[in-house]
Amino acid sequence: MAVYTDIAEDDLKWFLTEYDAGTLLSYKGIAEGVENSNFLLHTSKDPLILTLYEKRVEKSDLPFFLGFMEHLSAxxxxxxxxxxRRDGALLGSLSGRPAALISFLEGMWLRKPEAKHCREVGKALAEMHVAGDGFELKRANALSIDGWRGLWEKSEARAGEVESGLQTEIRSELDFLSAAWPSGLPAGVIHADLFPDNVFFLGDQLSGLIDFYFACNDLLAYDVSICLNAWCFEKDGAYNITKGTAMLEGYQSVRPLSDAEISALPVLSRGSALRFFLTRLYDWLTTPEGAMVTKKDPLEYLRKLRFHRQIKTPAEYGLSL
Ligand SMILES: Nc1ncnc2c1ncn2[C@@H]1O[C@H](COP(=O)(O)OP(=O)(O)OP(=O)(O)O)[C@@H](O)[C@H]1O
Ligand SMILES: N[C@@H](CCO)C(=O)O
Structure with missing residues (x-):
């Protein structure tokens, strides 16, 4: 459950006086998500989401995230x-946390996405990459190749608790990725966390993307690799090539990938699998038992990483080359 910070009704009512948001009718915490505290607000106007930004979000990054949402909506x-707010600022403060109100998006995330949904996601990702062009703020990706070694070192001593032999495997993976990481590919603002729980559908129709709190400047094809990891594997760990084909066709219907981006997909996919393995591993080892948040399994991403390691050609992702 992701409500780390509770709010008092009077504080919320006071907070809302700074906005043209109508009168508060009701509010409730939203259980989903792991990063921030989210509340659904019903007011005499449109419903709103109130987000209080927690530990992993740097306050100085918030203008980038909120500004990017504005840029994309426009x-x-x-x-x-x-x-x-009435003073024009996008950010306020509530219960000692930076806080923002954002519009409520209709839809539900899919627990069991199918290939047709992967096609829609690929298309929406490419539309986001294209629409992101011209956004002027910059934010480096702290969770890319330069950040992974430091992240690993925070967990390394206890990694054996999750699986024995990990130390050797991850060290050699980091060495491989440092040597093989591509440069010079098309870059822009990426979502960096476009998992099923961040994509809403109404029926089979994609209704919107949420949770831009990892967005940053990085390689566009790296974002594609994140989506392949997040959407195109089955629960038993098998890669679903039909979903992969649909995702990549959907993406390329809007923004064709260059030959260099296609060749880099296996390395990028290894990198993005490692990134989610490392953050999940850190959380797994440091989240206290009984915390009101569902811990995500790091080994799911280790298995994906091992899959990408044995890829011989990007065609194995479902691309017709
Ligand atoms: N704009 C929105 N419209 C409707 N529902 C929303 C909106 N933003 C957030 N939610 C709801 O809140 C939940 C958590 O939001 P979000 O994914 O942004 O949180 P998070 O803590 O950053 O999670 P994550 O673990 O994905 O990083 C979503 O699954 C959704 O149910
Ligand atoms: N999407 C991430 C968690 C939140 O960013 C994961 O599944 O590990």
Missing amino acids: RGLSCPLPLP
Whole structure:
């Protein structure tokens, strides 16, 4: 459950006086998500999401995230739009946390996505990459190749608790990726966490993207590899090539990948599998028992990493080369 910080009704009512948000009718905490505290607000106007930003979000990054949502909305992409305060600021403060109100997006995330949904996600990802062009703020990806070694070192001593032999495997993976990481590929603002729980559908129709709190400047094809990892594997760990084909066709219907991006997909996919393995491993080892948050299994991403390691050609992802 992700409500780390509770709010008092009077504080919330006071907070809302800074906005043209109507009168508060009800509010409730949202159990999903792991990073921030989210509340659904019903007011005499449109429903809103209130987010209190927690541990992993740097306050100085918030103008980038909120500004990016505004930028995308202005270009017709369906994503939450931050509501400005009466003084024009997008960010306020509530219960000692930085806080923002964003528009409520209709839809549900899919527990069992199918290939047709992967196609929609690929298309929406490419639309986001195209629409992101021209966004002026910059944010480096702290969770990319330069950050992984440091992240690993925080968990390394206890990694054996999750699986024996990990020390050798991850060290050699880090060495491989440092040597093989591509440079010079098309870059821009990426979502960096476009998992099924961050994509809403109404029926089979994609209704919007949420949770831009890992967005940053990085290689566009790296974002594609994140989606292949997050959407195209089955629960038993098998890669579903039909979903992969659909995802990549959907993406390329809007933004064709260059030959260099296609060749780099196996390395990028190893990198993105490692990234989610490392953050999950850290959380697994440091989240206290009984905390009100569901810990995610790091080994799921280790298995994906091992799959990518034995890929011989990007065609194995479902691309027709
Ligand atoms: N704009 C929105 N419209 C409707 N529901 C929303 C919106 N933003 C968040 N939610 C709801 O809140 C939940 C958690 O939101 P979000 O994914 O942004 O949180 P998080 O803590 O950053 O999670 P994550 O673990 O994905 O990083 C979503 O699954 C959704 O149910
Ligand atoms: N999507 C991430 C968690 C939140 O960013 C994961 O599944 O590990």
